[in-house]
Amino acid sequence: MKILMTGGAGFIGSHAVRLFVNKYPEYRIYNLDALTYAGNLENLRDIEGKPNYTFIKGDISDATLVSSLFSEHGFDAVIHFAAESHVDRSISGPARFVMTNILGTFNLLEAARQAWAGHSADKLFYHISTDEVYGSLGASGFFTEQTPYDPRSPYSASKASSDHLVRAYYHTYEMPVVITNCSNNYGPNQFPEKLIPLVLQNIRLGKDIPVYGKGENVRDWLYVEDHAVASDLVFHNGNHGATYNIGGNNEWKNIDLVMLLCRVMDEKLGKPAGTSEKLIAFVKDRAGHDKRYAIDSSRIQDELGWQPSLQFEEGLRKTVDWYLENGEWLDHVTSGDYQHYYENQYRKR
Numbered sequence: 133m134k135i136l137m138t139g140g141a142g143f144i145g146s147h148a149v150r151l152f153v154n155k156y157p158e159y160r161i162y163n164l165d166a167l168t169y170a171g172n173l174e175n176l177r178d179i180e181g182k183p184n185y186t187f188i189k190g191d192i193s194d195a196t197l198v199s200s201l202f203s204e205h206g207f208d209a210v211i212h213f214a215a216e217s218h219v220d221r222s223i224s225g226p227a228r229f230v231m232t233n234i235l236g237t238f239n240l241l242e243a244a245r246q247a248w249a250g251h252s253a254d255k256l257f258y259h260i261s262t263d264e265v266y267g268s269l270g271a272s273g274f275f276t277e278q279t280p281y282d283p284r285s286p287y288s289a290s291k292a293s294s295d296h297l298v299r300a301y302y303h304t305y306e307m308p309v310v311i312t313n314c315s316n317n318y319g320p321n322q323f324p325e326k327l328i329p330l331v332l333q334n335i336r337l338g339k340d341i342p343v344y345g346k347g348e349n350v351r352d353w354l355y356v357e358d359h360a361v362a363s364d365l366v367f368h369n370g371n372h373g374a375t376y377n378i379g380g381n382n383e384w385k386n387i388d389l390v391m392l393l394c395r396v397m398d399e400k401l402g403k404p405a406g407t408s409e410k411l412i413a414f415v416k417d418r419a420g421h422d423k424r425y426a427i428d429s430s431r432i433q434d435e436l437g438w439q440p441s442l443q444f445e446e447g448l449r450k451t452v453d454w455y456l457e458n459g460e461w462l463d464h465v466t467s468g469d470y471q472h473y474y475e476n477q478y479r480k481r
């Protein structure tokens with residue numbers, strides 16, 4: 133089987149590519165990634181020489197390129213991770229989100245439709261999406277697969293739009309598709325613009341820790357390798373046309389999570405308790421900041437037997453250890469462009 137995995141040089145994609153390349157030596161995995169600021173081939177150094185793995189540098193918003201890759205390689209399946217993924221960047225520059233998340237997904241669907249015309253029954257288009265398409269929860273309740281879409285940021289609107297396109301291809305063209313909507317991931321290799329690695333990096337550098345608003349927003353955190361395992365199960369056993377929610381059943385208020393990270397970092401760095409907490413700075417809230425996400429993942433648990441494997445404290449300690457041991461990775465990804473983004477993003481707060 134020849135599988136096109138997009139966005140495999142990014143955070144979640146790299147964990148999934150590694151899992152598929154190592155677990156299925158009989159599959160050929162093609163990783164198509166534009167290597168934006170968020171894509172980094174250092175994430176895949178351990179598998180780059182494997183005979184069943186090929187990296188292709190390219191942009192999914194280029195329709196000609198995408199369709200020529202289908203003609204050249206004859207992919208049997210697509211696992212589509214590539215996206216612009218950071219909400220704050222979607223607020224300051226939404227156009228790129230429309231190009232990659234909407235047009236890029238459309239290009240992949242169109243290329244697959246043309247390539248698989250008349251013989252799509254044994255093919256699969258697996259689209260990776262987010263719980264943010266469901267909008268924002270109040271103090272109680274959970275997102276289920278039946279929750280109506282209510283995206284509220286340019287990022288989530290672009291992901292919702294791509295989900296709708298994927299479902300439209302299932303209904304209209306009978307393309308075999310499956311979609312997963314996952315909650316917040318954390319773990320090694322996450323770009324330090326996202327909350328957890330940003331906090332760890334700022335403690336490492338002795339910089340302020342920016343907490344938006346009062347830090348009362350709630351997110352449901354899942355260890356990234358658990359998402360990769362879920363993607364393997366859904367790819368092989370998911371029902372065509374179905375959606376599966378994936379979540380950690382692990383809700384944290386931002387400020388409580390930041391305080392926990394401060395405690396763990398003080399302990400690991402041998403600093404007196406309370407040292408890192410002093411860096412916390414409450415800053416202007418994110419525009420349209422969704423209050424709470426929480427996932428009901430009973431469908432994937434009941435139908436496919438998936439469960440989060442790690443307790444949060446254990447996952448967090450593994451994550452902290454990884455960032456402390458990989459200062460070089462952090463320094464590489466945070467040079468140049470990122471410095472510029474960081475100054476712009478936080479100066480105005």
Ligand code: NAD
Nearest residue numbers: 139141142143144166167168170171191192214215217317
């Ligand atoms: P990421 O930003 O770390 O990585 C995205 C990858 O896509 C990068 O390697 C980047 O180079 C590549 N890419 C971006 N634009 C591209 C383009 N036009 N053409 C080809 N490649 C391009 O993202 P992530 O956090 O790993 O998220 C992966 C997927 O999972 C996304 O679809 C995201 O919406 C979804 N998701 C993320 C989370 C999370 O917590 N991070 C949770 C749920 C769902």
Ligand code: DAU
Nearest residue numbers: 217218219262263264315316325326327342343344349386
């Ligand atoms: O829920 C899934 C989504 O989770 C994914 O689809 C997105 O790709 C991913 O980026 C993530 O979105 P969030 O906006 O929830 O993640 P982020 O790490 O940016 O922020 C987590 C929370 O922390 C959020 O409530 C905003 C807050 N925050 C974030 C940053 C970067 C701060 O308080 N300070 C910060 O500096």
